[in-house]
Amino acid sequence: MLRVALVGCGKAAENHVREIQKLAGASLVAVCDLEPLMAEQLAMRYGIRKHFSDVDAMLDSERPDVVHIATPPQSHLLLAVKALDAGCHIFVEKPLTLGYADSQALVAHAIARNRKLTIGYGFYFDPIARTMRTLIAEGVLGEPVHIESFLGYALAGPFGSCVFADSEHWVHQLPGKLIHNVIDHLLNKVAEFVSDRATIHVQAWQRETNRHPACSMPDELRMMLLDTDRSAFATFTSHAQPVAHFQNVYGTKNTARLDFEIGTITLASTAALPGAFGRLSRTFGQGLQCFRQGTQNVMRFVRSEYHTLAGLNFLIDAFYESIRQDGPVPVPYRDMLKVAAMTEAVFAQLHEDRSLVA
Amino acid sequence: MTVLVTGSTGFLGTAVVERLLAHGVRRIRCFARPSSNTARLATLASAYQHPVEVTVGNLQSVADIERALVGVDTVYHLAGGMRGAPAGIFLDTVVASKRLVEAIESSPVRRLVLASSLSVYGLADVPADRLVDESTRLEPHPERRDPYACAKLRQELIVQERAARAGLEVVILRPGTLYGRGGPAFSPRIGLTAAGWLLQFGGNNVLPLSHVSNCAEAFVLAGTSALFAAGPYNVVDDDLPTAADYVRRYKREVSRIPSIRCPFFATMLLSKWAERWHLSSRGQFPRVLTPYRTATLWRGHRFDNRKLRAAGWTQVVSTRDGLSRAFDDLRARQHASSRRPHAAH
Numbered sequence: 001m002l003r004v005a006l007v008g009c010g011k012a013a014e015n016h017v018r019e020i021q022k023l024a025g026a027s028l029v030a031v032c033d034l035e036p037l038m039a040e041q042l043a044m045r046y047g048i049r050k051h052f053s054d055v056d057a058m059l060d061s062e063r064p065d066v067v068h069i070a071t072p073p074q075s076h077l078l079l080a081v082k083a084l085d086a087g088c089h090i091f092v093e094k095p096l097t098l099g100y101a102d103s104q105a106l107v108a109h110a111i112a113r114n115r116k117l118t119i120g121y122g123f124y125f126d127p128i129a130r131t132m133r134t135l136i137a138e139g140v141l142g143e144p145v146h147i148e149s150f151l152g153y154a155l156a157g158p159f160g161s162c163v164f165a166d167s168e169h170w171v172h173q174l175p176g177k178l179i180h181n182v183i184d185h186l187l188n189k190v191a192e193f194v195s196d197r198a199t200i201h202v203q204a205w206q207r208e209t210n211r212h213p214a215c216s217m218p219d220e221l222r223m224m225l226l227d228t229d230r231s232a233f234a235t236f237t238s239h240a241q242p243v244a245h246f247q248n249v250y251g252t253k254n255t256a257r258l259d260f261e262i263g264t265i266t267l268a269s270t271a272a273l274p275g276a277f278g279r280l281s282r283t284f285g286q287g288l289q290c291f292r293q294g295t296q297n298v299m300r301f302v303r304s305e306y307h308t309l310a311g312l313n314f315l316i317d318a319f320y321e322s323i324r325q326d327g328p329v330p331v332p333y334r335d336m337l338k339v340a341a342m343t344e345a346v347f348a349q350l351h352e353d354r355s356l357v358a
Numbered sequence: 359m360t361v362l363v364t365g366s367t368g369f370l371g372t373a374v375v376e377r378l379l380a381h382g383v384r385r386i387r388c389f390a391r392p393s394s395n396t397a398r399l400a401t402l403a404s405a406y407q408h409p410v411e412v413t414v415g416n417l418q419s420v421a422d423i424e425r426a427l428v429g430v431d432t433v434y435h436l437a438g439g440m441r442g443a444p445a446g447i448f449l450d451t452v453v454a455s456k457r458l459v460e461a462i463e464s465s466p467v468r469r470l471v472l473a474s475s476l477s478v479y480g481l482a483d484v485p486a487d488r489l490v491d492e493s494t495r496l497e498p499h500p501e502r503r504d505p506y507a508c509a510k511l512r513q514e515l516i517v518q519e520r521a522a523r524a525g526l527e528v529v530i531l532r533p534g535t536l537y538g539r540g541g542p543a544f545s546p547r548i549g550l551t552a553a554g555w556l557l558q559f560g561g562n563n564v565l566p567l568s569h570v571s572n573c574a575e576a577f578v579l580a581g582t583s584a585l586f587a588a589g590p591y592n593v594v595d596d597d598l599p600t601a602a603d604y605v606r607r608y609k610r611e612v613s614r615i616p617s618i619r620c621p622f623f624a625t626m627l628l629s630k631w632a633e634r635w636h637l638s639s640r641g642q643f644p645r646v647l648t649p650y651r652t653a654t655l656w657r658g659h660r661f662d663n664r665k666l667r668a669a670g671w672t673q674v675v676s677t678r679d680g681l682s683r684a685f686d687d688l689r690a691r692q693h694a695s696s697r698r699p700h701a702a703h
Binding site: 037 | 391392416441443512639
């Protein structure tokens with residue numbers, strides 16, 4: 001049984017606690033937050049035995065095997081190094097650190113300490129993302145030539161509203177502010193398809209309707225990546241409704257459309273019939289795929305497998321299994337660092353182009 | 359006398375500022391978040407022809423609080439989290455209150471009036487015929503309640519604990535369901551709304567309503583009257599309707615919302631099934647109904663306001679007038695929203 005501890009008892013922590021407690025081979029033994037009341041409330045609501053306000057005291061007294069770090073990103077590096085030095089494997093919320101060099105140093109430190117490290121890329125392991133990888137491996141899509149990653153954001157949601165209500169919120173201290181906190185979900189859908197040589201072109205701005213005197217930050221971002229024989233578009237929007245979250249993978253044979261909001265993956269294929277018959281057959285073919293996906297999801301719902309955080313649960317389980325078996329980590333360090341490098345390139349370009357992110 | 363009102367731009371906060379002005383309190387400082395809309399405070403100041411000072415800040419910032427407390431005698435602490443992520447509710451309610459009371463310790467403030475809630479009582483095992491007064495025990499199992507109830511209970515405890523150390527007088531007001539102009543149509547004590555339907559769980563229970571102006575009046579008196587001793591007070595109005603009366607009247611005067619009435623024993627059965635499904639589905643089905651919460655909310659407890667009345671509080675708006683005005687407002691809002699052009703047109 002792995003002994004697990006968690007640092008940071010804010011909004012992100014709740015998802016970790018719920019998913020850890022679903023796993024049979026792990027026990028969440030303690031939580032920690034600088035604010036003792038926050039640690040206390042999380043422990044009380046989830047029946048966790050111990051809570052701390054000092055991470056050193058927790059590491060010393062509980063000797064956990066794994067530490068989840070769900071604090072604001074500014075403290076990730078410090079806490080992660082502390083936990084690694086205490087002999088723990090670490091699960092760090094995204095973004096890994098504030099910059100590429102720090103992320104590189106952290107990965108190197110984990111390797112040097114012979115401990116494992118992963119990052120909170122839940123959607124990366126969503127059932128539809130895993131299906132997409134199977135389709136690619138089986139050659140159904142052919143060679144991917146273009147990827148679209150689209151992430152919608154609800155500014156009025158529980159997190160967005162807090163950020164805009166508080167000009168001192170830690171999100172404002174991130175180099176890329178609000179977008180910096182979520183950009184991993186946008187970029188990790190692209191990272192596995194492009195090489196380190198891909199060039200990035202990015203534009204970001206804040207819509208007039210969201211101009212708040214205390215909170216100036218971009219809330220829209222468009223990005224284009226060009227690699228030798230592949231390209232990618234990434235879109236972050238805070239204003240398009242309904243809030244969407246999807247990925248399209250355009251292959252030389254077929255195109256996969258992944259909708260993370262509703263949990264469906266469908267294929268766009270070349271028509272087998274000519275002319276109008278082909279167009280008609282594709283319409284019904286797509287309808288049929290949606291019907292099948294809907295039915296599958298109903299069955300998953302009946303089996304209690306239609307969870308929003310199914311990907312996070314899979315990731316945590318896979319990470320723990322990699323610790324037990326001393327196998328490869330679920331998110332390759334190469335992809336983690338590629339996302340960190342892309343993030344840094346995006347915000348460097350925005351800083352050069354405009355003062356909006358400064 | 360200078361007073362500080364936190365949560366001053368909220369539903370209750372603006373009503374408290376209005377009653378303070380009506381009582382002739384002239385030095386009113388309102389604490390507001392940078393994102394808060396202070397237009398209503400400006401309207402009140404203009405209506406009473408007296409300025410209302412607005413201090414912009416965050417209750418997580420000790421510096422902001424200390425700045426707001428300069429020269430203040432009495433604090434009305436109404437700010438808190440009501441919805442959203444549990445951690446956010448806890449942070450905005452409990453941690454913010456701790457910071458406020460810590461800052462008050464080194465200030466000249468002598469009295470704090472705290473907005474709590476009837477949800478702090480532990481009523482799951484209390485028989486329905488027992489009148490719930492201020493001596494009723496507090497919730498022994500907050501983990502089995504919703505995050506709001508957890509936070510309000512912990513808030514009361516931390517404020518009392520810190521205040522005792524600092525020799526600060528704390529009057530705790532526990533309002534029932536607030537209603538009035540701009541307020542919500544249905545509280546959880548009536549039932550749950552989903553997909554345009556109302557699941558009526560409140561049956562013939564007397565609703566512990568408090569008109570927002572009556573509640574605000576209690577706050578003002580708690581901060582200004584010597585008759586209010588430190589300690590808790592239930593804040594509910596008199597001549598209250600049952601949940602069924604309220605829904606009937608809503609249907610007659612506002613909108614014919616389709617509803618299903620669920621008696622208590624059926625609600626209990628439904629809650630047992632819902633809790634089992636929540637557990638067996640490992641959280642896929644949300645924890646909306648549990649037998650514990652059902653027994654607390656819908657068993658039919660009545661709340662005693664005699665302590666409040668003995669301290670000199672009387673309603674400034676009768677329940678009859680209050681409900682009429684609230685339904686007029688709800689009808690006007692309903693009408694306005696139905697006339698709004700559809701986004702897709």
